[in-house]
Amino acid sequence: xxxxxxxxxxxxxxxxxxxxxxxxxxxxxxxxxxxxxxxxxxxxxxxxxxxxxxxxxxxxxxxxxxxxxxxxxxxxxxxxxxxxxxxxxxxxxxxxxxxxxxxxxxxxxxxxxxxxxxx
Amino acid sequence: xxxxxxxxxxxxxxxxxxxxxxxxxxxxxxxxxxxxxxxxxxxxxxxxxxxxxxxxxxxxxxxxxxxxxxxxxxxxxxxxxxxxxxxxxxxxxxxxxxxxxxxxxxxxxxxxxxxxxxx
Numbered sequence: 001x002x003x004x005x006x007x008x009x010x011x012x013x014x015x016x017x018x019x020x021x022x023x024x025x026x027x028x029x030x031x032x033x034x035x036x037x038x039x040x041x042x043x044x045x046x047x048x049x050x051x052x053x054x055x056x057x058x059x060x061x062x063x064x065x066x067x068x069x070x071x072x073x074x075x076x077x078x079x080x081x082x083x084x085x086x087x088x089x090x091x092x093x094x095x096x097x098x099x100x101x102x103x104x105x106x107x108x109x110x111x112x113x114x115x116x117x118x119x
Numbered sequence: 120x121x122x123x124x125x126x127x128x129x130x131x132x133x134x135x136x137x138x139x140x141x142x143x144x145x146x147x148x149x150x151x152x153x154x155x156x157x158x159x160x161x162x163x164x165x166x167x168x169x170x171x172x173x174x175x176x177x178x179x180x181x182x183x184x185x186x187x188x189x190x191x192x193x194x195x196x197x198x199x200x201x202x203x204x205x206x207x208x209x210x211x212x213x214x215x216x217x218x219x220x221x222x223x224x225x226x227x228x229x230x231x232x233x234x235x236x237x238x
Contacts, residue, residue, distance in 0.1 A: 003179075003186045003194045006171070025167035025195050026217050028147060048144035052125075054191070060122075067122045072173070075122045076144050096215055098145050 006032065006054060010092050012119050017111050019095060019103055021118040031095040031116065039085045042105035049077045049097045056091030060084075125151065125173060129211050131238050136230055138214060138222055140237040150214040150235065158204040161224035168196045168216045175210030179203075 009022050009032055016036050023030035035058070051058065052074040060067045060075055061084040067075055077083050085093075104112045128141050128151055135155050142149035154177070170177065171193040179186045179194055180203040186194055196202050204212075223231045 001181065001186070001194065001196065001200065003188050003192045005192050007191045023169065023193065023195050025169055025197075025215070026147065028145065028215070030169065030193070030195075030215075050142065050144055050149065062120065067120070069122050072126045073122045073124050074142065074149070075120065076142050076149075077120065078144075081120065096144070096147075096149075 006094060007092075009119050010034065010054070013117075016090070017103070018113055019116055021116050024099065027099055028096060029099045029101070029116075031097070032119075033093050033095060034090055035085060035087050035093060036090045037087065040104055040107050040109060040111055041082055041084045042107045043082045044079055044097075044101060044105040046079055047098045047101045048079050049101065050095060051075050051077070051085070052094040052096070054092040054094055056087060056089055058091045058093055059086040059088075061086055125213060126211075128238050129153065129173070132236075135209070136222070137232055138235055140235050143218065146218055147215055148218045148220070148235075150216070151238075152212050152214065153209060154204060154206050154212060155209045156206065159223055159226050159228060159230055160201055160203045161226045162201045163198055163216075163220060163224040165198055166217045166220045167198050168220065169214060170194050170196070170204070171213040171215075173211040173213055175206060175208055177210045177212055178205045178207075180205055
């Protein structure tokens with residue numbers, strides 16, 4: 001029951017595409033991640049995912065279109081929907097999703113992070 | 120699957136203590152609320168609640184202490200924990216909590232909002 005200064009929490013790490021857990025509630029995790037470049041195309045079979053941009057610009061690509069998110073923008077990607085996060089420059093993102101969510105969804109590759117660090 | 124500009128969404132209403140729904144995922148609601156003054160002391164028997172400050176300052180009072188949140192700060196209030204949000208000046212808050220959550224928790228009074236508007 002201590003507050004978390006979200007922007008400061010980002011200073012604890014520098015890796016891209018490696019979410020950290022900063023909170024847990026109702027079986028959901030609050031995570032923060034830094035990202036740059038193109039992530040893998042993937043979907044989550046059973047989990048909806050929320051992305052909220054804290055700093056920078058995030059493009060969420062779908063197979064037929066894309067959404068460009070600036071700080072203070074959020075998007076919910078429903079389960080089953082293929083998506084590819086992309087950021088030309090580094091972006092800081094807060095995520096809200098079930099504790100069971102794997103970052104690469106249905107894909108397992110070098111970007112997959114099985115066990116997330118908790119800040 | 121459209122982005123939501125959270126700060127802009129606040130311009131759709133002016134009432135205090137009357138959360139609006141701006142997103143839904145995994146049985147959880149994303150809500151935004153404006154607040155000023157003192158809310159009722161309450162707890163939620165079965166729901167953890169996340170508060171994230173978008174603008175202004177929110178004090179979360181507990182029976183034995185308080186946390187002061189500025190923009191970019193978040194706090195998770197676990198189920199069962201009595202709390203009283205307080206804001207000297209108007210504060211804009213984003214909330215994550217189960218869709219079942221009643222704003223006044225175990226209390227029903229003039230502040231209770233049974234049916235939330237969806238933006």
